[in-house]
Amino acid sequence: MSDSKTPLLDELEKGKWPSFVKDLKKLAQRSPKAKDLLGQLELSYKDKMTHWKHGGIVGVKGYGGGVIGRFSDAGDQFPGAAHFHTVRVNQPSGWFYTSSALRELMDIWDKYGSGILNMHGSTGDLIFLGADTDNLEPLFTDLSNADWDLGGSGSDVRTPSCCLGPSRCEFACYDTLALTYDITMTYQDLLHRPFFPYKWKFKMAGCPNDCVASIARSDFSIIGIWRDNIRMDQEAIKEYAEAGLNIAADVVNKCPKNCIEWDGKALKIDDECCSKCMHCINVMPKALRPGEDKGACILIGAKAPIVEGAQLSSVLVPFMKLEPPYDELKSLIQRIWDFWDEFGKARERIGECIQRIGLGNFLEKIGLEPVPQMVLQPRDNPYIFYEEYFEEE
Amino acid sequence: MATPQRRTDIGPPHYEKFLHPIIKNNYGKWKYHEVLKPGVLVHIAEGGDKIYTVRAGSPRLMSSDFVRLLCDLAEKYCDGYLRFTSRNNVEFLLANKDNIEPLINDLSANGIPVGGTKNTISNIVHTQGWVHCHSAATDASGLVKSVMDELCDYFTGKIELPHKLRIAVACCLNMCGAVHCSDIAILGVHRRPPKINYERLSNLCEIPSIIASCPLAAIRPTIIDGKKSVEVDEDNCMYCGNCYTVCPAMPIANPLNDGVSIWVGGKVSNARTAPMFTKLAIPFLPNNPPRWPEAVAAVKNIVEVYAKGAKKYERVGEWINRIGWPKFFDLTGIEFTKYHIDDFKYAGKTYRTTTQMV
Numbered sequence: 001m002s003d004s005k006t007p008l009l010d011e012l013e014k015g016k017w018p019s020f021v022k023d024l025k026k027l028a029q030r031s032p033k034a035k036d037l038l039g040q041l042e043l044s045y046k047d048k049m050t051h052w053k054h055g056g057i058v059g060v061k062g063y064g065g066g067v068i069g070r071f072s073d074a075g076d077q078f079p080g081a082a083h084f085h086t087v088r089v090n091q092p093s094g095w096f097y098t099s100s101a102l103r104e105l106m107d108i109w110d111k112y113g114s115g116i117l118n119m120h121g122s123t124g125d126l127i128f129l130g131a132d133t134d135n136l137e138p139l140f141t142d143l144s145n146a147d148w149d150l151g152g153s154g155s156d157v158r159t160p161s162c163c164l165g166p167s168r169c170e171f172a173c174y175d176t177l178a179l180t181y182d183i184t185m186t187y188q189d190l191l192h193r194p195f196f197p198y199k200w201k202f203k204m205a206g207c208p209n210d211c212v213a214s215i216a217r218s219d220f221s222i223i224g225i226w227r228d229n230i231r232m233d234q235e236a237i238k239e240y241a242e243a244g245l246n247i248a249a250d251v252v253n254k255c256p257k258n259c260i261e262w263d264g265k266a267l268k269i270d271d272e273c274c275s276k277c278m279h280c281i282n283v284m285p286k287a288l289r290p291g292e293d294k295g296a297c298i299l300i301g302a303k304a305p306i307v308e309g310a311q312l313s314s315v316l317v318p319f320m321k322l323e324p325p326y327d328e329l330k331s332l333i334q335r336i337w338d339f340w341d342e343f344g345k346a347r348e349r350i351g352e353c354i355q356r357i358g359l360g361n362f363l364e365k366i367g368l369e370p371v372p373q374m375v376l377q378p379r380d381n382p383y384i385f386y387e388e389y390f391e392e393e
Numbered sequence: 394m395a396t397p398q399r400r401t402d403i404g405p406p407h408y409e410k411f412l413h414p415i416i417k418n419n420y421g422k423w424k425y426h427e428v429l430k431p432g433v434l435v436h437i438a439e440g441g442d443k444i445y446t447v448r449a450g451s452p453r454l455m456s457s458d459f460v461r462l463l464c465d466l467a468e469k470y471c472d473g474y475l476r477f478t479s480r481n482n483v484e485f486l487l488a489n490k491d492n493i494e495p496l497i498n499d500l501s502a503n504g505i506p507v508g509g510t511k512n513t514i515s516n517i518v519h520t521q522g523w524v525h526c527h528s529a530a531t532d533a534s535g536l537v538k539s540v541m542d543e544l545c546d547y548f549t550g551k552i553e554l555p556h557k558l559r560i561a562v563a564c565c566l567n568m569c570g571a572v573h574c575s576d577i578a579i580l581g582v583h584r585r586p587p588k589i590n591y592e593r594l595s596n597l598c599e600i601p602s603i604i605a606s607c608p609l610a611a612i613r614p615t616i617i618d619g620k621k622s623v624e625v626d627e628d629n630c631m632y633c634g635n636c637y638t639v640c641p642a643m644p645i646a647n648p649l650n651d652g653v654s655i656w657v658g659g660k661v662s663n664a665r666t667a668p669m670f671t672k673l674a675i676p677f678l679p680n681n682p683p684r685w686p687e688a689v690a691a692v693k694n695i696v697e698v699y700a701k702g703a704k705k706y707e708r709v710g711e712w713i714n715r716i717g718w719p720k721f722f723d724l725t726g727i728e729f730t731k732y733h734i735d736d737f738k739y740a741g742k743t744y745r746t747t748t749q750m751v
Contacts, residue, residue, distance in 0.1 A: 011683040012535055015542030018505055020452040020534050027456035034456070037524070044523035044532065045682040048648040052527040054641030062401055070525060086525065090404065096411035099464035099473035106457035115457040119477050122520065122569045129454075129525050141399040147406045163479065166421035167412060168436055168444060168486075175421065177408050188402040208663035212479050215668050216574035216661045254706055256665050279664045279706070286425040304568035306635050307608045309738055312574075312668055347606065347639070 006038055008045040024116065033114035033130050036080030040072060058085055058133050060140040064193045066150025067136060083132045084114070087139065088125035088151035090184065090191075093177035094164040095120065104146050112139035122217075123201065124161025125151035149188075155347075156194035157187045162204035163211040165224075170285060171278070172206030173224025173294035174322040180204050182326060196337075197344035197353075207290065208278045214302075214313070219350045220333065221299040221313040222322070228291035229271040230280070236287035237267050251280050295321040298332070301351025311351045314359070318373040335366040413474040413486045415444045431550025432507035433493060445487040447496055450506045450516050450541070450548055453481040454524060454534045462503060470496040480516045480559070482509050508549040512556055514696070515548070517541060519562035520569040522581075527641075528634055529564035530581030530651040531680050537562055539684045540579070543693055555703040555712070558696065559660070566633050571661070576709040577692055578656040578671045585650050586630040587643035595620045598640035606639040631737075652680045655691050657721075658710030669710045674725070676732040691727075698725050717751035 004010050012021040021038070028035035040051050056069030068086040075082030089105070105126070109115060114130025121127040131139060140150065151159030160183050163169070165176030183202055184191065203218035205211060207225070214221035241247050247267070252260045259273040260280060267287075269280075281288045298320055299313035320328060336350065339362065344353050354362045363370050372378075409417065419438035426436045434446040451459075463483055467475040470492040476484050485496060497507050509515040517540065520526065522533030540560065546552045561572040564581035572578035603623050604612050611629035615622055625636075634645045655678065659671035674695065678687040695709075702724060703712035713721045722729045735743045 008683045009535075012538050015538065016506065016545035017538055017541035017548075018450065018452045019538060020454045021538075023452065023456050023459050024454075027458055041524055041532075045535070048651065048680045048682065049646045050523045050527060050529045052523075052525065052529075054527045054637070054644075070527075084525070092405050092411055093408035095477040095479075096408055097475055097477075098411050099467045099475065101406070101411060102460055102464050102475075106460050110457050117455060117457065117460070118453050119451065119455060119460065119481065119483070120453075122518065122571070129521075137399075138397070141397045144400040144403060145398065147403065149401075149403050149405060161479075164476070166423070167408075167416050168423060168446070170423040170425055170436070172421070181405075181408060185404045188404055192402060210661045210663065210668070213571045213574060213661040215663075216571045216659075250705060254665055275663075277663050277665055282664055283706075286427070289425075304563075304566075304571075304573055306567050306633060306638070307606070310568075310573040310670060312670070345605075346602070 006042040009038060009042050027115050031110075031115045033080040033084070034116055036078035037084065037114060037116060037130060040074050040078045040081045043074060043077070052084075058136060060136050060150070062192075063150060065153040065156045066192060067131075068153050080114075081130075084130045085133065085136065087113070087128040087131055087136070088121065088123075088153055088159065089128065089143065090149050090151040090159050091120055091124055091126050091161070093162055093180045093184075094167055095124075096164075096167070105143075105148065108139065108142045108146060111142070123151070123158050124212075125159045150192065152191045152199075154194040155196045155198050156200070157191040157196075158199050158201045159191065160184050160202035160204065161212060163206050165204070165206040169206060171209065171224075171281065171290060173226055173290055174206065174222075174296050176204040176206045176222075176224070178324065179222065179322060179326065182324065186330065197340060198347050198349050200350065208276060209282065215299060216302050216312060217304075218302055218313065219300065220336075221302060222296045222329075223299065224294065225276055225297045225319065226291035226294045227319055228293040230269050230274065230291060231289040232267060232269070233287045234266050237284065238265075240284050240287055245284070251283055254279055254283075295319050298329070300336070301349070301354055303349045303351050307347070308352045308355065311355075313351070315374045316368065318371065332366070332368075339365045411474070411476075413444065413472070413488070415442055415488055416474075416486065418442065419444070428511050429493075431513055432510055433497075434510060435490075443490075445490055445493055447485045447487065447493060447500075447507060448478070448482050448509050449485070449500050450509060451477075451481055451483045452534065452538065453516075453519060466496060466499055469499070478509075478516075480509070480518050482516045506545055506549050511550075512554045513548055513550050514544050514554070514558045514560060517560045517562055518570045518575075520564050522562075522564040526564060528567060528637060528645070530583050530646065531564050531653050531685075532682060533562045533564050533570075533581075535683055536579060536653070536685050536688065539686075539689050540692055543689050544696065547696065552700070554696075554700050556706050556708050558699070558709065560692065567638070572656065572659075573670055574659040574661045574668060575671055576657065576659065577695055578659065579688055579692065580654045580656060581651065582654050582677065583632040583634055583645045583647060583651055584677070585632065585645070585647045586625050586627045587634075587637055587645045589623065589625065590642040590644070591617045591620070591622050594622055594640060594642035597642050603636050603640045603643070606635045608633060608635065612636060648680075653678050653685070653688050655688070655695070657695060658713050660708050660710055662708075665706070666708075666711055666714075671710075673733050674721075674727055676730060695725055719750060 058069040112135040118127040162176035162180040165172040201218040203214035205214040259270040298317040302313040519533040561575035611626040655675035656671035
């Protein structure tokens with residue numbers, strides 16, 4: 001019989017996909033915290049339940065977010081897991097690193113924590129898992145001296161994140177990295193100190209493919225789009241056809257608006273009817289490109305189910321030009337936050353708040369004119385709250 | 394003792410520091426890209442410059458040594474430049490085409506698969522699970538490892554799919570991963586109401602906040618042993634766990650009854666069809682660590698039926714919309730039950746109001 005202390009987890013050392021168990025077991029040889037984390041996880045696998053207690057308030061001085069307290073309910077058995085706090089480190093825009101920067105971060109983390117981390121968390125941060133309470137301040141000091149800062153947690157601006165945009169993608173309709181950096185720096189105070197009724201997530205996507213799931217996961221979604229015509233290179237289209245692409249089947253017939261024609265020689269697009277869905281561009285990136293009048297569609301309110309049900313973001317501004325210093329965008333954000341301060345309830349996301357107040361009323365409060373792009377269709381019930389009427393003389 | 398020097402509110406380092414020189418020189422000037430093979434991309438700039446990308450799968454949960462291994466490879470083949478994707482893949486950015494194959498060989502010698510581009514199953518986005526979360530109904534890392542071991546050939550492109558397929562895992566209804574908009578989602582679920590620890594509750598929790606936390610107003614104020622407390626109308630509880638998030642004295646984990654549910658047909662991209670939510674496929678499967686064979690088999694079955702039946706460029710949700718839900722349940726052999734019919738807000742919007750059944 002094996003004398004392994006983690007027989008269940010050991011099963012996960014097998015198989016084709018990289019094994020976190022193999023990796024963490026190696027780490028455990030030098031990190032007692034990692035060893036006890038594995039011990040506790042084995043216990044969870046045996047008991048079929050978590051052994052983490054609920055929360056606990058810890059942090060670094062002057063910050064209300066960025067550190068999430070995590071205490072074990074099996075600390076007697078696994079002292080290294082007794083305190084196992086999460087430290088969210090604000091990632092660089094687009095998740096770009098150099099090896100030297102990563103090495104410096106890993107050395108700091110090994111010095112103060114378990115050596116276990118996530119690349120990356122769901123919101124975008126680089127996440128250190130497993131710090132003792134006493135190590136939080138020195139860890140933060142070393143991080144800040146190496147030019148890193150903490151991300152958000154709790155009812156604050158959560159760490160904004162973006163797709164890699166113009167750095168390595170030809171589809172990007174605005175500079176997602178620059179805007180993310182600008183927004184992150186502009187709202188540092190709100191990112192580190194929770195002032196809001198609940199969390200607020202920004203996600204910047206460069207085009208309607210939305211590789212950062214902005215429309216599903218952010219309270220404020222900024223998704224790149226263009227207003228003019230798709231740029232075409234007829235020679236490159238022919239090359240695709242000659243290379244075997246079935247343009248009729250894979251491009252024309254897949255166009256949701258039936259606005260593409262192909263006669264075997266030239267492609268025609270009726271841009272008036274184009275919904276800018278990206279399909280044809282995705283299939284033939286060498287031949288088709290977004291137009292030149294680029295900007296972003298601003299949407300609001302996405303969230304996961306808790307509490308009132310999941311929501312996707314819905315259109316607030318169909319098109320906005322996005323150039324530094326982004327005054328129009330920031331003014332809109334401020335007006336929404338002012339509204340939220342006044343009308344939001346505790347633990348109610350902005351999307352739920354808008355559902356409760358009504359999109360029409362919300363628009364009035366933030367000073368935006370209603371436009372048909374905001375809805376899929378006008379209302380189909382007659383229960384209108386009329387606000388204008390005549391009084392008898 | 395003097396406080397050591399520390400700086401606050403400095404924000405993250407500027408991304409420009411980390412950009413490969415070719416990327417910096419061609420920022421915003423990319424013309425098109427090609428997928429040279431699964432996991433290998435080339436981006437071509439207006440002026441003709443090229444940057445190669447090798448995308449590899451990583452476990453999201455890793456050690457500092459694993460990061461150092463990635464750094465070693467980045468230094469050996471791409472001047473130390475690397476990045477991560479929104480699906481927890483790692484990408485090596487190469488100036489030199491000749492380094493692609495040696496890098497892939499080194500990756501595979503270290504057990505790290507290359508793929509995740511175009512019509513593949515990319516890395517699974519997931520949450521913390523039992524590794525690090527108090528409200529988890531299941532583990533995420535072990536579940537993901539088990540699913541990806543089985544589906545690895547779809548990641549590497551060895552088996553091709555009609556279109557890209559995105560899987561996500563969330564270990565409770567908080568859904569810290571975007572499972573509500575994935576092609577296939579595995580969602581940890583609780584199935585019993587919270588158990589109230591009355592003694593802790595009166596010391597720890599705000600009663601109005603607990604009452605307000607329940608989306609079904611199933612929590613009411615009461616007096617227990619002369620102290621203000623709460624009671625749960627258990628028939629009205631749908632096990633969302635929001636009260637537990639607000640009050641640690643209302644734990645909802647229940648090893649006998651916790652497990653996973655399987656969801657299908659979501660997407661976030663606007664390509665062809667609008668973004669869609671995932672819909673329920675299987676209401677409950679048991680937690681069966683360390684390998685979760687029931688959940689793995691269920692996901693694999695859906696992937697295989699989709700791969701066989703979908704047309705080129707159809708995501709799972711688009712395929713199901715074409716063939717209709719009755720056919721989906723028929724082809725996958727998944728039982729349709731009362732649980733599949735919505736009974737939350739706006740449930741009526743999902744009832745079929747046409748004679749068209751497809």
